[in-house]
Amino acid sequence: MPRLAHIALIVRDYDEALAFYIGKLGFTLVEDSYQPEQDKRWVTIRPPGAPEQATTILLARAVGPEQEAAIGNQAAGRVFLFLATDDFERDFAAYTAAGIRFVRPPSAEPYGKVAVFEDLYGNRWDLIEPAS
Numbered sequence: 001m002p003r004l005a006h007i008a009l010i011v012r013d014y015d016e017a018l019a020f021y022i023g024k025l026g027f028t029l030v031e032d033s034y035q036p037e038q039d040k041r042w043v044t045i046r047p048p049g050a051p052e053q054a055t056t057i058l059l060a061r062a063v064g065p066e067q068e069a070a071i072g073n074q075a076a077g078r079v080f081l082f083l084a085t086d087d088f089e090r091d092f093a094a095y096t097a098a099g100i101r102f103v104r105p106p107s108a109e110p111y112g113k114v115a116v117f118e119d120l121y122g123n124r125w126d127l128i129e130p131a132s
Contacts, residue, residue: 040063
């Protein structure tokens with residue numbers, strides 16, 4: 001059965017992206033391997049507590065002006081990724097303390113608690129605790 005294995009996220013620099021996603025959001029490093037034939041790294045991460053078979057984010061370093069222009073704007077200003085949590089208050093407090101910039105404050109919606117934050121490049125994410 002097909003499944004979504006990776007989602008590519010265009011970044012300026014692997015190490016600054018890892019510092020943000022691992023250091024501030026608490027993601028787990030899955031793989032960081034140098035690919036000499038392409039002079040790039042294969043870097044994958046996943047949210048904290050996600051199972052081993054979960055979809056990962058592939059941090060893809062931008063190459064050339066077209067890709068560089070997409071850094072921070074992969075969804076044309078819309079929310080790009082949705083980070084589900086089992087404890088909205090805990091994670092909102094932790095991310096706020098880590099200096100994460102929320103561009104929409106928490107709100108209670110029919111589908112759950114949600115707030116919008118930006119990653120280090122400006123891509124927008126929903127932090128969401130689905131309604132039970």
